[in-house]
Amino acid sequence: MSIGGVERGSAGGILIRDGAVLAPEGWWKPGYVYLEQGKVRAAGAGDPPPALVEAAGRVLSARGKAVLPGVINAHTHFSQVLMRGLAGGRPLVQWLKELIWPLQSALTPEEMRLAALVGLVENLHCGVTHVVQHHKVVRGPAFTDAVCRAAQTVGLRMTLARSWADMGANPEPADAILDDLRRLYREWHQPGRLEIANGPISTWRCSVDTMQKTHALAGEFGAPTHIHVAETQEEVEMTLELFGRRPVDWLESIGVLDQRTQVVHAVWLEEGEKQRLAERGATVVHCPVSNMVLGSGIAPVADFLRKGVRVLLGTDGPASNDTQDIWETLKAAVGLARVANLDPTLLPPAQALRLITDGRTVQEGAPADIILVNLRHARAAPVHDLDSALTLCTHGSDVDTVIVDGRILMEEGRVLVIDEPALLEEAESALRHLRRRLGWE
Numbered sequence: 001m002s003i004g005g006v007e008r009g010s011a012g013g014i015l016i017r018d019g020a021v022l023a024p025e026g027w028w029k030p031g032y033v034y035l036e037q038g039k040v041r042a043a044g045a046g047d048p049p050p051a052l053v054e055a056a057g058r059v060l061s062a063r064g065k066a067v068l069p070g071v072i073n074a075h076t077h078f079s080q081v082l083m084r085g086l087a088g089g090r091p092l093v094q095w096l097k098e099l100i101w102p103l104q105s106a107l108t109p110e111e112m113r114l115a116a117l118v119g120l121v122e123n124l125h126c127g128v129t130h131v132v133q134h135h136k137v138v139r140g141p142a143f144t145d146a147v148c149r150a151a152q153t154v155g156l157r158m159t160l161a162r163s164w165a166d167m168g169a170n171p172e173p174a175d176a177i178l179d180d181l182r183r184l185y186r187e188w189h190q191p192g193r194l195e196i197a198n199g200p201i202s203t204w205r206c207s208v209d210t211m212q213k214t215h216a217l218a219g220e221f222g223a224p225t226h227i228h229v230a231e232t233q234e235e236v237e238m239t240l241e242l243f244g245r246r247p248v249d250w251l252e253s254i255g256v257l258d259q260r261t262q263v264v265h266a267v268w269l270e271e272g273e274k275q276r277l278a279e280r281g282a283t284v285v286h287c288p289v290s291n292m293v294l295g296s297g298i299a300p301v302a303d304f305l306r307k308g309v310r311v312l313l314g315t316d317g318p319a320s321n322d323t324q325d326i327w328e329t330l331k332a333a334v335g336l337a338r339v340a341n342l343d344p345t346l347l348p349p350a351q352a353l354r355l356i357t358d359g360r361t362v363q364e365g366a367p368a369d370i371i372l373v374n375l376r377h378a379r380a381a382p383v384h385d386l387d388s389a390l391t392l393c394t395h396g397s398d399v400d401t402v403i404v405d406g407r408i409l410m411e412e413g414r415v416l417v418i419d420e421p422a423l424l425e426e427a428e429s430a431l432r433h434l435r436r437r438l439g440w441e
């Protein structure tokens with residue numbers, strides 16, 4: 001007997017039942033999902049058919065929980081896990097020059113490994129199944145390799161956007177950037193699992209020639225170019241001074257604005273720049289909590305959505321957020337869009353939720369990346385509306401179970417892939433050593 005392609009007796013599948021399931025046509029209350037061999041093999045409303053119950057190797061009860069595709073954190077910097085709480089009172093460029101860049105340069109590969117592991121585990125706790133790591137290389141390939149290995153250990157899907165700057169402070173030679181990118185594609189690029197992307201640091205530290213070459217190289221692998229753009233007014237001024245164009249205009253003029261371009265922040269754009277993002281099919285990554293902590297401004301997200309621009313959310317690094325809680329970022333995105341426009345109708349919860357699911361739903365044939373979010377607690381219950389409960393009531397700590405590629409990485413809040421208490425202890429000890437080396441204590 002076959003149900004949704006599931007053969008009776010094919011043991012080992014995971015059946016999730018009795019939860020509210022985010023389906024293409026809306027919520028099934030309740031519904032069920034059957035996962036096997038890395039895919040959703042069957043899903044539907046009501047009780048699961050007896051044949052699925054029989055076929056399942058594991059049955060997870062999702063009573064009182066929402067069942068939805070794993071969410072995306074579209075921008076972070078794991079090196080900053082060892083820099084939490086250091087945003088205090090400095091504007092972006094001064095903050096980078098006085099704190100972030102010197103501290104980043106002082107890291108060892110082992111510290112980078114621990115920072116990445118903690119960052120990945122925090123994302124896992126929040127139900128993130130795909131994270132975009134805008135990765136500062138520091139010194140040599142060991143730092144990047146440590147982050148790639150950490151992603152394999154924790155089991156999240158990761159896009160590693162290899163950061164670079166060939167102008168300004170400590171520029172990297174263009175040849176070295178291209179050689180390292182080629183090496184990363186050769187050694188680590190695995191589509192859908194661990195993808196290497198081009199990660200120019202910003203529009204004011206990257207030359208035209210290297211931008212074009214790295215974007216073309218990424219194109220050979222269908223990979224994105226992921227870049228900070230117009231986070232602050234100061235950055236817009238610096239780009240104008242260097243290239244005589246505003247940031248998005250500059251990207252377009254050099255041929256680096258297309259469907260593979262991910263524009264991070266996009267706070268200070270003029271009307272024409274927003275239009276060009278829509279025309280070129282670029283993605284905006286909105287990081288509202290980071291923008292608030294650094295006092296950078298409010299990105300015009302409602303305008304982007306109205307123009308049909310694809311928008312995803314990012315927490316940004318822990319030095320400017322200071323958590324990786326994508327749910328907090330989601331609520332901030334809703335609140336900021338409404339207050340900036342004095343319009344409470346903007347970003348209704350079901351639309352807002354798409355900013356972290358990228359519009360994915362639970363359906364047959366989709367990758368088995370599923371999360372269970374507990375809604376039976378005093379901050380959310382009783383639930384009138386599931387989209388509201390997820391968008392406005394949920395914290396990262398409410399995520400109960402996380403499955404990536406059909407593998408349970410966290411169950412009922414317990415991380416199964418790494419000894420979390422030991423990791424946190426190691427990271428604390430590493431931070432003490434780092435502070436001593438920097439002469440901070």
Ligand SMILES: [Zn+2]
Nearest residue numbers: 134228316317
């Ligand atoms: Zn960033």
